[in-house]
Amino acid sequence: MLQLNRVSLTFNEGTLDEKKALQHVNLNLKRGDFLTIIGSNGAGKSTLMNVVSGSLLPDTGNVIIDDKSVTHLQEFRRSRFIGRVFQDPMAGTAPSMTIEENLAMAWSRNKNRTLKPGVNKKRKQLFKEHLSTLNLGLEDRLTAKVGLLSGGERQALSLLMATFTEPKILLLDEHTAALDPSRAELITEITANVVEKFGLTTLMVTHNMQQALDLGNRLIMMDKGQIILDVDEKEKPTLTVEKLLDEFQRIRGEQLMSDKTVLG
Amino acid sequence: MFLSFFGAIESGLIYALMALGVFLSFRVLNFPDLTVDGSFVTGAAVAAVMIVNGSSPLMATVVAIVAGFVAGCFTGLLHTKGKINPLLSGILMMIALYSINLRIMGRSNIPLLNESTLFTSITSFWENLGLSTPFNQMLSFIGIQANPRTWAILFFALIITLIVKFLTDYFLKTEVGLALRATGDNQKMIRSFSANTDILIILGLGISNAFVAFSGALIAQHGGFADAGMGIGMIIIGLASVIIGEALFGTKTIARTTLAVVGGAIVYRIVVSLALRVDFLDTSDMKLITSVIVIAALIAPKVIESNRERRRRKRKRIELEQVLASEEGEKKNVAT
Numbered sequence: 001m002l003q004l005n006r007v008s009l010t011f012n013e014g015t016l017d018e019k020k021a022l023q024h025v026n027l028n029l030k031r032g033d034f035l036t037i038i039g040s041n042g043a044g045k046s047t048l049m050n051v052v053s054g055s056l057l058p059d060t061g062n063v064i065i066d067d068k069s070v071t072h073l074q075e076f077r078r079s080r081f082i083g084r085v086f087q088d089p090m091a092g093t094a095p096s097m098t099i100e101e102n103l104a105m106a107w108s109r110n111k112n113r114t115l116k117p118g119v120n121k122k123r124k125q126l127f128k129e130h131l132s133t134l135n136l137g138l139e140d141r142l143t144a145k146v147g148l149l150s151g152g153e154r155q156a157l158s159l160l161m162a163t164f165t166e167p168k169i170l171l172l173d174e175h176t177a178a179l180d181p182s183r184a185e186l187i188t189e190i191t192a193n194v195v196e197k198f199g200l201t202t203l204m205v206t207h208n209m210q211q212a213l214d215l216g217n218r219l220i221m222m223d224k225g226q227i228i229l230d231v232d233e234k235e236k237p238t239l240t241v242e243k244l245l246d247e248f249q250r251i252r253g254e255q256l257m258s259d260k261t262v263l264g
Numbered sequence: 265m266f267l268s269f270f271g272a273i274e275s276g277l278i279y280a281l282m283a284l285g286v287f288l289s290f291r292v293l294n295f296p297d298l299t300v301d302g303s304f305v306t307g308a309a310v311a312a313v314m315i316v317n318g319s320s321p322l323m324a325t326v327v328a329i330v331a332g333f334v335a336g337c338f339t340g341l342l343h344t345k346g347k348i349n350p351l352l353s354g355i356l357m358m359i360a361l362y363s364i365n366l367r368i369m370g371r372s373n374i375p376l377l378n379e380s381t382l383f384t385s386i387t388s389f390w391e392n393l394g395l396s397t398p399f400n401q402m403l404s405f406i407g408i409q410a411n412p413r414t415w416a417i418l419f420f421a422l423i424i425t426l427i428v429k430f431l432t433d434y435f436l437k438t439e440v441g442l443a444l445r446a447t448g449d450n451q452k453m454i455r456s457f458s459a460n461t462d463i464l465i466i467l468g469l470g471i472s473n474a475f476v477a478f479s480g481a482l483i484a485q486h487g488g489f490a491d492a493g494m495g496i497g498m499i500i501i502g503l504a505s506v507i508i509g510e511a512l513f514g515t516k517t518i519a520r521t522t523l524a525v526v527g528g529a530i531v532y533r534i535v536v537s538l539a540l541r542v543d544f545l546d547t548s549d550m551k552l553i554t555s556v557i558v559i560a561a562l563i564a565p566k567v568i569e570s571n572r573e574r575r576r577r578k579r580k581r582i583e584l585e586q587v588l589a590s591e592e593g594e595k596k597n598v599a600t
Contacts, residue, residue: 053456055455075455075456076455076458076459076460076461077458079455079456079457079458080458082456083456084456086452090450091450091452091453092453092456093450093453094445094446094449094450094453094454095449095450096445096449097442097445097446097449101442101445104439104442105439105442105443105446105454105457105459106457108439108442108443108457108458109457109458110458113438113439113440113443113459114438114439114440115435115438115439115440116438116439117434117437117438117439118437118438118439118441118442119437161457162456
């Protein structure tokens with residue numbers, strides 16, 4: 001479903017700030033795979049997400065989705081079939097517009113936008129049904145401005161908006177990191193549900209090791225722009241936080257002390 | 265007094281079209297577009313030149329609207345494809361339009377005094393039907409002796425402005441309209457929902473300046489001339505209308521906000537006409553008056569808000585003191 005072939009990307013090449021964000025990254029996901037990505041800050045996780053979404057173009061290598069190369073497809077064209085939830089709860093919704101308007105915009109993702117009203121009776125009903133699966137009571141607040149919702153509610157809404165058109169790829173970029181523990185747990189739960197319901201091929205970046213182990217059937221660890229550990233479906237259920245840390249120490253021993261705080 | 269009030273409403277309704285254009289760029293797209301100063305004149309210039317050369321006023325107005333649309337699209341192109349900052353894109357286009365407008369007109373001023381315009385045809389049609397008489401009778405009934413020249417322009421401007429307002433309301437609720445609003449609200453988000461924000465910005469600025477040029481074309485026909493300098497400060501007048509309207513009439517829904525903008529444009533004209541009645545102010549002080557009105561409209565809501573907040577805190581403090589005092593009293597009672 002998703003294939004990255006030798007993808008490399010360097011920022012500020014030739015200057016003191018040169019940063020090799022991705023170095024010859026290869027990745028191959030089957031339909032319905034759920035990949036969790038861990039790694040310290042600056043390891044290239046977000047860059048990887050941005051290369052898949054199209055907001056960054058790789059220097060070399062290519063990105064293939066559903067057997068079609070999308071390497072040079074602009075972000076807004078790719079986003080017809082790529083759903084995305086950002087870390088910042090403010091980022092995934094339009095605050096001055098209502099819940100139903102936000103949902104209507106998301107609903108138009110894989111269609112051509114026309115001069116017909118974005119919200120109509122039929123869609124309202126549909127939106128209500130989808131919102132009620134979140135169990136947050138949002139289905140009764142269709143005309144409330146999204147800016148008035150709490151961070152957790154907004155993130156749940158973003159998640160729904162990103163998934164209910166059943167995109168080919170779902171990108172989750174630390175989407176629970178800005179929430180309090182109980183809200184984060186709720187969003188994690190909703191994530192597991194929607195991914196399973198729609199059978200979405202998913203990439204999730206997280207700093208929470210436990211979350212990375214609980215969710216998904218595959219896991220990669222990144223460091224310095226490379227995938228340093230690739231755990232497949234068979235191995236993943238047997239992983240523990242300790243095993244991961246040991247593995248990390250074995251590969252990049254010298255860095256552990258500084259990273260333990262970030263990863264733990 | 266009544267006649268200047270009447271005239272203010274009349275021209276306020278026409279300027280409301282320009283204000284709606286400014287609302288689209290400033291508020292909906294969140295793009296401070298200064299093209300307005302130029303595109304307003306472009307609308308007036310195109311309409312005036314075509315009318316003088318014998319085109320029908322309707323045709324001239326339509327072409328003026330298209331010209332404004334094109335001008336707005338260019339500003340959008342400068343910003344999206346040329347990656348020029350919004351303010352600068354607008355200023356560049358405004359300056360360029362100054363010369364283009366002179367080219368269109370061929371000189372700096374075109375009078376339309378004896379030409380047939382949209383307003384003269386509407387007025388003669390209206391007066392032939394004798395439609396002004398009942399309104400004039402109504403006026404004399406409530407004790408106002410002065411009769412306006414005609415009621416036709418007022419109603420015509422009202423109908424045009426309301427049509428544009430309702431079209432805008434509808435458009436902003438369509439799928440494209442929603443994406444346009446989201447572009448102003450959260451560009452990153454709407455791009456992740458497959459909207460081409462570049463095209464939306466270009467389209468939005470095009471529509472915005474089409475409204476502005478429409479307003480310019482009508483003002484030229486209403487005032488009887490087009491002048492290369494008639495657009496100076498237009499953006500501030502538009503902004504004043506938007507701010508005053510929003511402050512006075514609220515922004516709860518889209519329909520409410522566009523109505524507020526129309527109201528703001530009228531209120532602005534009324535305020536200006538009142539200001540001009542002050543003895544030591546004359547028409548050359550117009551721009552100064554405009555600036556003062558905008559500054560007042562920007563500062564006043566904040567002053568009112570902070571005063572209200574201060575009073576609220578004072579009330580809370582007094583309440584707290586009373587509660588403490590009564591608790592103190594109870595303790596004493598218990599002790600005795």
